[in-house]
Amino acid sequence: MRDDDVETIGWQLTAFARRARALAERLHPELPLASYSLLAHLAETGGCRATDLAAYFLLDKSTISRQIGDLERLGLVERQVDPANQRVKVLRPTEAGLRKLAEVGERQRTAFRSRLDSWSDADLAAFARYLERYNAAD
Structure with a gap:
């Protein structure tokens, strides 16, 4: 029975992830789910280095670089010198990035509330x- 439940959870999480991607594409087609997630994390943490993002999301640095580049071109993220270490660049959301995040977040919450x-x-x-318990296990 436990194995069956674990199997069901796996399938349901896969379906959840697919729905989340589809919902993200509908809610903010100009901002892919991966980029939205990076921007949200930067806003939540107040900014961090690209290597920190790669470690947090378990992604390759080149993938992070491409996505951050896209966010910079859209004017949603900027690089700032870390006051504690002048050699380090910290990524932070811009005012436009924070506005976009709030706008998309409200549309997302509305969709979740409806469901x-x-x-x-x-x-x-x-x-x-x-x-929360499941995600804290990482």
């Missing part, structure tokens, strides 16, 4: 805790 509207408060709270 979860029929859930009870208890089910919603349990789901939130389970997702």
Whole structure:
């Protein structure tokens, strides 16, 4: 039974990821999910180095460089000298990046609310805790 549940969880997480990508494409076609995730992380942390992003998202540095380059060209991210170490560049969202993040985030929350509207408060709270617990395992 436990193996069956683990199998079901795997399939459901895969379906969840596919839906999240599709939703992201509909909500912000100009900002791919990967770039949106990087921008959101930069806003959440107040900025970090590209190598920190690569480590956090378990991505190759070249992948991060391409995506950050796209975000810079869109004017959503900028590089700033780290005051603690003048040789280090810290990536930070621009004001335009923060506005885009807020706009896309609100559209995303609206879509989630719509999908979860029929859930009870208890089910919603349990789901939130389970997702936090699952993601904390990394």
